[in-house]
Structures are given as C-alpha cells and as structure tokens.
Amino acid sequence: MQKGYIFIALILLGFASANFYEIDKEFTLSTFDSRAVSSWNLVGFQNSVTNVCGGVSVVGGPNVVATGSMTKTFNTDFDLTSINILFDLYLFDQWLSGWEGGRDQQSYFKVLVNGKQVHQLGSDYTRQLHKDASNICGQTTPDRQTHVSIQVPVTGRNFTVSLQANIAGNNPSLASWGIRGFYILTSYGANNAKTVVSELSNDSQFDVSNWTSSFKNAVSSCPNKILGGYKNAGSGAWATRKLTNLPPHSFLTISINAFFVDSIDTNDSIVFYVDGKIVHEETRQYFLSSQNICGAGWADNVNNKFVFQVPHFTSTAEFKVYVNTDQGSDDESFGFRDFSVSVDSPCPIIYEEANQQGRAFSFCGDIPNLKLVGWTKPIKGIYVPEGYAIKVYVDSQFKGKRFKVSKSNFNLTGQEYKLINRAFNIDVNETKLRRNE
Ligand SMILES: *[C@@H]1O[C@H](CO)[C@@H](O)[C@H](O)[C@H]1NC(C)=O
Numbered sequence: 001m002q003k004g005y006i007f008i009a010l011i012l013l014g015f016a017s018a019n020f021y022e023i024d025k026e027f028t029l030s031t032f033d034s035r036a037v038s039s040w041n042l043v044g045f046q047n048s049v050t051n052v053c054g055g056v057s058v059v060g061g062p063n064v065v066a067t068g069s070m071t072k073t074f075n076t077d078f079d080l081t082s083i084n085i086l087f088d089l090y091l092f093d094q095w096l097s098g099w100e101g102g103r104d105q106q107s108y109f110k111v112l113v114n115g116k117q118v119h120q121l122g123s124d125y126t127r128q129l130h131k132d133a134s135n136i137c138g139q140t141t142p143d144r145q146t147h148v149s150i151q152v153p154v155t156g157r158n159f160t161v162s163l164q165a166n167i168a169g170n171n172p173s174l175a176s177w178g179i180r181g182f183y184i185l186t187s188y189g190a191n192n193a194k195t196v197v198s199e200l201s202n203d204s205q206f207d208v209s210n211w212t213s214s215f216k217n218a219v220s221s222c223p224n225k226i227l228g229g230y231k232n233a234g235s236g237a238w239a240t241r242k243l244t245n246l247p248p249h250s251f252l253t254i255s256i257n258a259f260f261v262d263s264i265d266t267n268d269s270i271v272f273y274v275d276g277k278i279v280h281e282e283t284r285q286y287f288l289s290s291q292n293i294c295g296a297g298w299a300d301n302v303n304n305k306f307v308f309q310v311p312h313f314t315s316t317a318e319f320k321v322y323v324n325t326d327q328g329s330d331d332e333s334f335g336f337r338d339f340s341v342s343v344d345s346p347c348p349i350i351y352e353e354a355n356q357q358g359r360a361f362s363f364c365g366d367i368p369n370l371k372l373v374g375w376t377k378p379i380k381g382i383y384v385p386e387g388y389a390i391k392v393y394v395d396s397q398f399k400g401k402r403f404k405v406s407k408s409n410f411n412l413t414g415q416e417y418k419l420i421n422r423a424f425n426i427d428v429n430e431t432k433l434r435r436n437e
C-alpha cells in the first residue's frame, strides 16, 4: 500500500504537458508539517495541524480536526472548463457507529467548489468492506483510507475548493479526518486523448459480454438499461471489466453513469477500483434531488455521471465496481451504463521488460532518480509521447554529450540501450546486455 502511494506521488512530479496541466500538487512528500498547509484557510483545526499516520504525514487527523474545513482559492492564467480533484482521504476512528449515545447518522465529509457541494461521503461505514480495516492512527479502532477523484465543471480563471466535515460529536480525539496527496489537474492545449472503450449506452445494442459480475450481468431498466440495478446488484455485488491492449499512456480517464436505486442509506457506499486500488468511493448523492424512477417504491438517484482520472501505464487494466451496501437487492441496489475509457499519454514511460512488459514508470520534467522509487534493473523499453523528445545526457548531473530520444522504442538494444540506461544512472554494459542481465 505504502509503496504504491509513493510511486503515484512521484509520477506526477513536475507535471505539465500538452493535454494536462497540474494546477496544484500538495501534501505529497512522505513527511511535512503545518507549514505545508499555510496557504489554506483552516477552520476548526487544533494543535499541530498535521499528524504522522502509518509512517506518512496527513493534514488533519486525530486530535486535530473533527468538524472543520480547509479552503483555498486557485488561480490560473487561462480559461478553465473543468478541473479534476484527486486526493487520499482518511476517516479516523469512531466516525461512525455507536458512540456518544448511538449511531451517528449526521457525519459527512464534503467537497465544495465555489461554494457548491460536489461530493459527499456519509457516515457509518459499517459495511463489509470497512469492517476489516486496520488501525492506522489515533485510537486503536480501525481507520478507513479511501480515495476521492472527481471532475467538476469550472469556468473562469479562478475557483475555490473547500474540504469540510461535519461530525456530530465534534471531538477530534474520537473521530477525525485527514488528507494527503492532493492534486488538481485540468485539460489544457492539444487533446490527444484516445477513446478505447465506449459501451453500455445504446439500449437496442446493450452488449454486456465484456463484463464479469456476481449477478451474471443481469440488466434492468431505469428507465434506460443499466447493468445491475433492481433485484440484481445488492449488498456485496461486484462487476469487473478487463481492458487489454491499451496503447501507451500515462493516464486513464474512466467515466460511468451511476444509478442509486431505492433505499440506499448514507452509511452505504459504492467503491470503484482500478487494478485493485480504490480510485473513488461514492455514497448516494443525497444532496441532489431524487424521485422514484425504477425498482421498488423508494426514490432513486439516477444519471450521476462520474469521471475518474488515474495515473496508469501498463497495457492492461481492470476496472471494478463494488456495491458496499447491506440490504437485499429488492431494497437497495446499484446499476450503471455509459461506460467509457480514454487514455492520455502526456508523459514518457520507461519499462523494465521489452514490449511494454514488467514494471513501468512514468515521469515528466527532469529525469528522475530511479533509486528513490526502488528501480534498479536496466530499462528495456521507453515510450516517448508524439511530438515530444527527451534530452539525454551521457554524464550525470545533466552534463556531457547530449542526444535526443524522440521515438518510442519498446525493445532497446545496442547503443541506445546503453545511453538511455546511463542517462538514468543505471549501469549496463555490453557483457550484461548480451547476457540479458
Ligand atoms: C477571479 O477572477 C475574476 C475574473 O475572472 C477576478 O475579477 C477576481 O478578482 C479573481 N479573484 C481572485 C480571488 O483572484
């Protein structure tokens, strides 16, 4: 878990390219203190402002914040259409069930952009998924680490983001929240995204054959077709979609249209994964209006379009939806349609094996120190985005003879193999190469 985390943080270092622009990147170092938060307006934070949890720093956390908020205004020098906000979210200790006189149904974590609520996680995660969570920080009670990835329409050149929680008991030693790895990305300039999957959007051609699910890919109507839904996808249901032969890329953008059917409660959630890692967790969007559209007589929240952006480099991926509810599928269920995936390739990628196999690492800006991410093996392949070139220096510290790599090569050999590896400070020589070491 920890390793994966650091990996992601480094991938986005110095991120700026033709089709993504990094508006903000904060709280990504493994340790930081309150100085890292000085540009935010904090309300309800006490004591040290940050904590060290599970060996890394988080903003907030035990004894720091329960009910409270952190708010910041961002400025750009170009016109925006939408932003993507991504961060790790921790819900520490007794956020939820059964403390201080009973179940706390009024605890929420919310994200607001320009004062308008765009995301909410409810209280009381007592569902199967969270039951076995481990203790990370604070009291010995389990803590929950999840991830938020949301796309929000924004116009103009500045916007304000506010992260806030309302915890009924408001005692940060009993229940608190924290974040780290906070990014805001936006599309900018040329768009060379490629759509690789676009499916489940035509009712007369609703082909579910590439999905695998615990509910045998049963389809229901709400009133348009959805995979899952009423009497199909209740407590513990899951659906996966394998993606193969993806072209070289450093980001996946996944969009899905979500249907919360019937009496899903604030203590239930839907969890989205890529390659086994949570990319987003969503409770029913109670802050939006709902009415009875399908299933049983309870009101439903239909047509919630979610977009997730994930740093990703390998040629295969597995997307998974998990229904983290606790009641029958005739009482609360989840379904979806309009699934699409596109890939973006704004950053170079290096591969451990030929033909895009093995470990992969993407970087933007200066060539990174691979030892910091535990990479010691020779590089066997390199992906260079179209229209870009990497300047490679024969000597360390960006010195000595310089040459340009402007084409991808997924089977590096000979001089190019040697020079690229040397540029990344990896010692290879012809003997090693012949032995394929
Ligand atoms: C935000 O942008 C508007 C113009 O688009 C400008 O008038 C305003 O001063 C800006 N606000 C901040 C806080 O930068």
Ligand SMILES: *[C@@H]1O[C@H](CO)[C@@H](O)[C@H](O)[C@H]1NC(C)=O
Pocket: 202, 203, 204, 205
């Ligand atoms: C949906 O599928 C039907 C049947 O294949 C096809 O005739 C129709 O053009 C499709 N509609 C759209 C909007 O693609």
Ligand SMILES: *[C@@H]1O[C@H](CO)[C@@H](O)[C@H](O)[C@H]1NC(C)=O
Pocket: 199, 207, 208, 209, 210
């Ligand atoms: C399912 O996957 C196969 C193999 O990748 C592909 O040819 C087919 O078009 C896919 N079907 C849909 C509905 O996307």
Ligand SMILES: *[C@@H]1O[C@H](CO)[C@@H](O)[C@H](O)[C@H]1NC(C)=O
Pocket: 097, 103, 105, 124, 126, 265, 266, 267, 268
């Ligand atoms: C979840 O919330 C619902 C609705 O408030 C409540 O009836 C149910 O008891 C809660 N479940 C748990 C396990 O707390």
Ligand SMILES: *[C@@H]1O[C@H](CO)[C@@H](O)[C@H](O)[C@H]1NC(C)=O
Pocket: 354, 355, 411, 413
């Ligand atoms: C890489 O290229 C070499 C030399 O052209 C060739 O012998 C080798 O089979 C290739 N490796 C792969 C995995 O394609």
Ligand SMILES: *[C@@H]1O[C@H](CO)[C@@H](O)[C@H](O)[C@H]1NC(C)=O
Pocket: 428, 429, 430, 431, 432
């Ligand atoms: C190349 O690697 C081999 C095997 O590790 C080693 O024996 C040899 O000394 C190296 N040659 C040079 C020039 O570094």
Ligand SMILES: [Ca+2]
Pocket: 092, 093, 135, 136, 137, 138, 139, 140, 141, 142, 143
């Ligand atoms: Ca704890």
Ligand SMILES: [Ca+2]
Pocket: 263, 264, 265, 267, 268, 325, 326, 327, 332
């Ligand atoms: Ca429930």
Ligand SMILES: [Ca+2]
Pocket: 261, 262, 292, 293, 294, 295, 296, 297, 298, 299, 300
């Ligand atoms: Ca209903």
